[in-house]
Amino acid sequence: MNEPFILFENVQKIYRMGEVEIRAVNGADFTIDKGEFTVIVGPSGAGKTTILNMLGGMDQCTSGRIIVDGREVSKSTSRQLTEYRRYDIGFVFQFYNLVQNLTALENVELASQICKNPLDAAETMVEVGLKERMNNFPSQLSGGEQQRVAIARALAKNPKLLLCDEPTGALDYVTGKQILGLLQKTCRERGMTVIVITHNLALTPMADKVIHIRNGKVDKLEINREPVPVEQIEW
């Protein structure tokens, strides 16, 4: 049997707060194929971010198996997880998390300098449409522009997997749409596997695969045979 690119198998994440046990993720199962554009949706507190964090090697699962491109992430040591993040993962956050004291270009370089086969930082900046803003500091950029820098920073690492946690959460409608468009384009043109977290159900038509999370479990898994370009979606 052909192994899926990403495998989540009965993954649990349990936080213990004194006497209380919080089951943030309670047995999640799903697979994602290479080059798929996946959207993870669900209400607040459903465990979306925890899943993404475990997938991104920022957090370890309590039990279950997580396999990414043949690597068993769930059994990695802290050092291996760092390596995994370094070479395989690109992260995009809601609040961009750019280093304030570096220019846009330098923020991208910061990431690319530690990778094995990074993309050219300046070219990546051109690709995300920031040719003219390369030498500006984050504080001189708009929110949308900052998020583009964050995406460029993730892309320049040439990762296997692009993980985005509410990438449009802090942006207005139009800008948010542009960012999603950029992510979708990246997926289509580069064959990049992209996973986006959102609580906005209206976005689901743009994905190849939609994973609905509820109470720490996969509630429903949809596959769109014909995903819609984000420009055609209104919400």
Next chain:
Amino acid sequence: MAVRNRLLTDAVREILHTKKKFFSLLIMNFLAVSFLAGLRTTSPDMKHSLDVYYDEQNLMDLRIVSTLGLTDSDIDAIRTWQGSSELPAITEIEGRKSFDALAKEETVTVFSLPKRVNMLKLVNGRLPENSGECVTEQALLDKLGIGIGDPVTLDTKDADKFTTESSVLKEHTFVVVGTALSPMYISKERGASSIGSGNLTAWVSIPEDAFTGDYYSALYMTMDELDPMDCYSDPDYKKQVERLSDELKTLGKERAAIRHEELIRDTTITDMAAQIFGAGLDSIQIEGGKWYILGRSTLENYEEFSMDSERMSKLADVFPMIFFLVAALSSLTTMTRMVEDHRTQIGCMKALGFSTAGVGLKYIGYALAASLFGGFSGWIFGILFLPFIIYYEWGMQYLLPPFQFLVIPKILAYSVGMAVLATAGSAAAASWSAMNASAASLMRPRAPKPGKRVLIERIPIIWKRLSFLQKVSVRNLFRYKRRFWMTVAGIGGCTALVVAGLGLKESIYDILAWQFDEVTCYDAAVSISEDINVAQKVNLREVMAQMDEIEDSVECYQVYLNFKTKDGKADNVTVTCIDDLGSLDGFANLRHRKHGGGVRQKYRELFERPFNKAPDGIVIDEKMAEILNVGIGDEVTLVNADEEEFKAVIGEITENYVYHYAYMTRNSWKQIMGEWPLYNTVLVRLAEGAQEEKAASRLISTEGVVSYSRIDKLRTRFENSIRSINMIIVILIACAALLAFLVLFNLTNINVTERIRELATLKVLGFYDGETASYVYRENGFLTLIGVFVGMFMGKWLHSWLITTIEVDYLMFGRSVHRHSYILAAALTFLFSLSVNFFSFFTIRKIDMIESLKSIE
């Protein structure tokens, strides 16, 4: 029911919830205040302890000694004497019989048992009650290897000149019945004697009726109305005593003349008797007598004690200030951080309608509580323990009475006030901007500090050579300006303290070797009697030439004079006169100073030139020249023991570190004083490995020799007096280093917490822990480098300031810091910085990426 003030509840809970932070602030204040209050109180405490002791033992305020001895009729004359009306009344006057004797090989002073003045303080056993008993010091019993109840034999030799009896004592063996302290002798040094090895080692007190003679060696007087004054610190005390002694001088002249006549009459009778019995007694020549009226300051080490204690006060002005600076710095960082953490809460409180003062009080109150609790407990600890420890550590070189505490409200107010000012003041400064911001802006998340290009980027030659991460570091350095300055100040301060401390130690210890191995190379000064005749002189020369112990010797005239100019004065200057200054080579090396650096501009040019050994005028030491503010060709006034003044011109300035010395040719002396000086001293350099005791005894027993003064005693005395300073320096360096360490730790932690988002981002991007840490370390390393560099200069400056602050008039410390001290200080600072960074590595490793990046606060 009244509603409790919940602002107060919040403030108290804040303290309870941040115990660590609170206590670290409290400890800083505790340390600073205990050092300040403790060191400040030490000198008054020390002086007070002695003053109480002096009053209890009824120590004399004035004593009269005469070249011809004193009698009961002198006492009566003083009792009936009328001075001017406002003089303090003489309450007690007591005569004391005394002479020097040998107890085995130890030279001791024997004096009649005090009755009302200079009372002995019993330590063990009892005071003599019957004849044949004596009381002495523990030191003598130790040296002789005997105890209370054992007999001691006093060999009086030729101790007496003015009695016709065969001996000054009726009996010579006494049973030791007790040991005691005498307020006359707080020093373990006892000065010179004309018998034995020439050095007194102890005293022995016996009942007065054991003496055969009817005259006294000294009269002791007390004035009860001066007792309430502190004899060390109350300037009125000295003034009153001086006035009395001035007026007594007239009486002294009369009485000395009467005594002279009496003695001539007695001697004539004796001579006649001698002729009758055919005893070959030498006819005794009696010169005119003179009274010396002396105050307490002529007691051995009386003044040194006070000067030593004042040096302690001077230290108190320097070091604690650094502690307060550090306390202020940590208060500033702690409170800035706390206010930053509470931004939203402060905004919320303001929005609820609390006043700025009400909200701000929590933060100022927090610091105030820490400084008051820390300050008060520090004050109690400081004044209880520091003076006590110093007093007894110091006491090793003195014979001191029990310690007496003083509570000085001024010092309490001053030291705790400083703590409050430093800590609460910084807290107010730290919270000022937040308190005055509007509620709305406080509740908005604080915008991250924008990035900026730095100047260095415009210099492509440098900028292009930097690696990517180096560029980031450079920019970050300039981005957080406050952190930059605080770290540089903290690290610089640490380096500076260590440089100054090590430098101070060297400056003090170096001069020992410079002075006693290079400048004054002679081992002893042998004083010759003024009455020595030619035959005795020739004999003495022969004796010295034959002695294997003596390598070389030179004859000269030595006298103590006081020097003064309108700018200053130097007392007790040893003036040496000799035909040719060149012949002092190898005994007292006259030369320009090359050691220690820091030559005054005024002498710089002079010191470039070779030393002129045949100058026009007198040679004085460099420190004296500084005090008197004179250069070559300037005039100084010389004052002799009879207070006659002479003018002299400075001809050269010589290297010297301990005490004051002046040198001149006999010709110059003739020109200045009007008479030729007679040789009265032989400076002696001993052969390698010579037994000094043996040489001293041999010389003392040679006719014409008055005393033998050992230079190594001087060295030991000096060493003792600086040893305790050394201890304090070590303690202070250790504490300062500890505090610097805390500040660094604090700063590094803040550095990490302030940038936790940035560091978490790096971790998410896949930076290894080491790489993430090095991102911070590179900056810390660079800041440390800058701090150390700045600290070197600060240290050099601090050192020279310290030297000039604690240097006393009769000492010249080294003025520069050795290169190896700079290196050691830098290395220590790097070590501190490294270990702090090592600890912060764990903090960085523990950064939780998910929590830190969740949202903006």
